[in-house]
Amino acid sequence: xxxxxxxxxxxxxxxxxxxxxxxxxxxxxxxxxxxxxxxxxxxxxxxxxxxxxxxxxxxxxxxxxxxxxxxxxxxxxxxxxxxxxxxxxxxxxxxxxxxxxxxxxxxxxxxxx
Amino acid sequence: xxxxxxxxxxxxxxxxxxxxxxxxxxxxxxxxxxxxxxxxxxxxxxxxxxxxxxxxxxxxxxxxxxxxxxxxxxxxxxxxxxxxxxxxxxxxxxxxxxxxxxxxxxxxx
Numbered sequence: 001x002x003x004x005x006x007x008x009x010x011x012x013x014x015x016x017x018x019x020x021x022x023x024x025x026x027x028x029x030x031x032x033x034x035x036x037x038x039x040x041x042x043x044x045x046x047x048x049x050x051x052x053x054x055x056x057x058x059x060x061x062x063x064x065x066x067x068x069x070x071x072x073x074x075x076x077x078x079x080x081x082x083x084x085x086x087x088x089x090x091x092x093x094x095x096x097x098x099x100x101x102x103x104x105x106x107x108x109x110x111x112x113x
Numbered sequence: 114x115x116x117x118x119x120x121x122x123x124x125x126x127x128x129x130x131x132x133x134x135x136x137x138x139x140x141x142x143x144x145x146x147x148x149x150x151x152x153x154x155x156x157x158x159x160x161x162x163x164x165x166x167x168x169x170x171x172x173x174x175x176x177x178x179x180x181x182x183x184x185x186x187x188x189x190x191x192x193x194x195x196x197x198x199x200x201x202x203x204x205x206x207x208x209x210x211x212x213x214x215x216x217x218x219x220x221x222x
Contacts (some may be wrong), residue, residue, distance in 0.1 A: 045209040101146075102161075
């Protein structure tokens, strides 16, 4: 695609529900990153994919968070049993390699009520 | 102490002024990135640099590896430059980004 696409752009969910956030990276980009931007915390790294594998999951805040990537393309970030502190903008970025310019999606704004 | 420190946190300038935003980091890095974020919008990569200086239009980014310091300059600033500017460093085998807290720039007409 022309850019990194994320869906939904906004998601309001009730506490305790599961949510899935989707990222469609730029075609041909092998590296994919998930970041989170929350008030008072700034931007933080969540997880990195190289192809379909996730060699670095060090940023996932709890075991309620998981992510997968299929076909070296689309990635899904799943948050189980959402909590209010999960409210944030979740950003996806992709790049051709690990040391090249990163392209960001518009983000998914998640609100847990 | 954060690994990436930016200053100032907020900056207000008059149209036409020369603007400088500073970034210091305390870890070994593979590259430094300057990003721009407009309100309600996504993040756009402005520069990625590992040495020296880069220029794109009215924007100039410099980095001093020995001093672990980078600056972003905007010449002839314009109200459309108003945005949050974020310094980030890539490190580690995955080259994931570690971000500064951002500089909110407002350019008044």
